[in-house]
Amino acid sequence: MLKIENLHARVEGKEILKGLNLSVNAGEVHAIMGPNGAGKSTLGNVLSGRDGYEVTAGSVTYNGVDLLMLEPEARAAAGVFLAFQYPVEIPGVNNTYFLRAAANAQRKARGERELDSMQFLKLVREKLKVMQISDELLHRAVNEGFSGGEKKRNEIFQMAVLEPQLAILDETDSGLDIDALKQVAQGVNMLRSPERAFLMITHYQRLLDYVVPDFVHVLADGRIVESGDKSLALKLEEQGYGGIGASHPAGVHA
């Protein structure tokens, strides 16, 4: 589904990604771990098309398409979803209105029929039940005045409604207390399916206690320096990032 080869990217003239390789297949959950400054969030932002990130070499192929050539909205329509580390507050834009505009924009781009407000409401009610989100959040402006936990749950809720193929979770666990973390993890687990892949970017191992990954990769200094199964996360927990494969790059899983 996703193939990243030799990806180099710069932010404000500074090289952050330095030859990153990664393959993700449908149905898989990958965790990207690494110390601060390793390039974790840069990876998420490059994949979702945020301005200010300059790709200087390498390629990203998504379902056979050059992902880097697509505008952010086209990536979304193609099924790429980024759960933001810092979800943006948008005063004056109603959460439900926003979600319906997004869902219908994606459907339109894919040549599917748009949902009328009744159909959309039905969809939203189903997802609300699954996500355990109070429908009071729906009537508020997007993320405005939401607590940290509400913002993150709102991201997962959006993901549930938009049903992406590739979900990128950028430090979704940061700033959450244990209860909120469990709720977010539960939401992610419910969305796991054979057609859907997850890329979970995280600094800490604790999210992986609740969402068990198929693969764990260590990102350091702009490259994946080690890959393994979930036991790698536990090893990191014990030894810290300092003890992991800084000397041998590669570590690419197929």
Place this chain on the structure above:
Amino acid sequence: MSQSASLPLVESLLDAPLPASGIAWLDAARQQNRAAFAAGGLPDTRVEAWKYTALRALGQRRFAAVDAEAQTHAVDPAAWALPGINGVRLVFVNGEFRADLSRLDQLPAGLNVLPLSQALQGHAEPLRFSLSRHYGDVGDAFAQINAAHARDGVVLRVDARAKIGVPVQLVFVAAAAAADVAWHVRNVIELGEAAELTLIEQHIGSGEPTQLATQLSDIELAEGSQLNHTVLQQAADRTSLIRRSAMRLHAHARATLHVLELGGALVRHDLRADLIGDHAQFHSRGVFMPRARQHIDTQLAIRHQARNTTSTSTWRGVASDRARGVFRGAMLVAPGADGSDANLSNKNLLLSPSAEIDTKPELEIYADEVKAAHGATVGQLDERALFYLRSRGISMAEARALLTAAFCRAMLDDLPNEALREHLSTQLLSHLPNT
């Protein structure tokens, strides 16, 4: 300021014969105001109140004084139709009252309304206070022109304690005429004690008129009266529209104003609210949205002159293309107006690098125990919010429109009439620039 006498605009306005009313005090006032205009001419940008609104281009134009077809232009009623609103209506075309397009049968009890042209044929004495005024200050040019030439307008009075349940719609149409024409309307509106009224004022165009229109409104709110006033300004692209409103609020009177300034080439509104009775309240919400090469200037002056008076003013400006917006919000709390609460905010959005907005809040306080706050900002759409919306699949153009509409729409939130609120919201959305 007086070198402007040779300007084509000034010449053409001075060439126009004054209307003869047969009322001595009125004819004298008209002559006096015209003499003041002849002496003063047009203000240039050295006059503080006109600093950001240059009249150079307008000054080069000539306008005819009368449109012989004003009574016969065909105007599509769809142009002023408001969903769910079908009350009393006065329609003026190129400054003249049109009985055939208006709706004055079945006036509710307590509502007295008629066109100025008719009022002057009858017992004009009650209008003397308003219509015999002399405008002599620097920058008063258009008030002088209006006071000299206005032959029509709205004369409206609500009896004490009358609560008028249906909205009164005032429609000012500029219709394309054989020649470019200048026209002037004069409105005198009074609410008696504890009276209540909803006014909807619309400015629209028919065809592609190239005109100069001036409007002068006096609004007097007696003790405990309440006015809800909505202005939907959608003048034609090449019409210059210069309005001046003076509102006086007596004790416990309350005025709530919602303004949408969308149309016109050069648009200026001077709005002055004098809170002269204790506990008077003035609330204004407005959006001005110039695009292309439009110039829209709003000058708000609120004077707290009595105790415990309240004013809130919240305005949003959005300028795109090469358009320019100007906003001045001046609040004054006079000596003795203790316990007053004055609040003003003006936030602005620039949607293109060539657009410009000049905003200037002013606050003068000469009383004690006053609460006052004012602020103004000029910024651009939030890049992070744009990316957030796009990352969910919403196109750049739609994301920009969504954020711009959200920025403005809050100004309409407290409009009590839902159908009207929806209509204004739709008009606002359809005016959003395609960027």
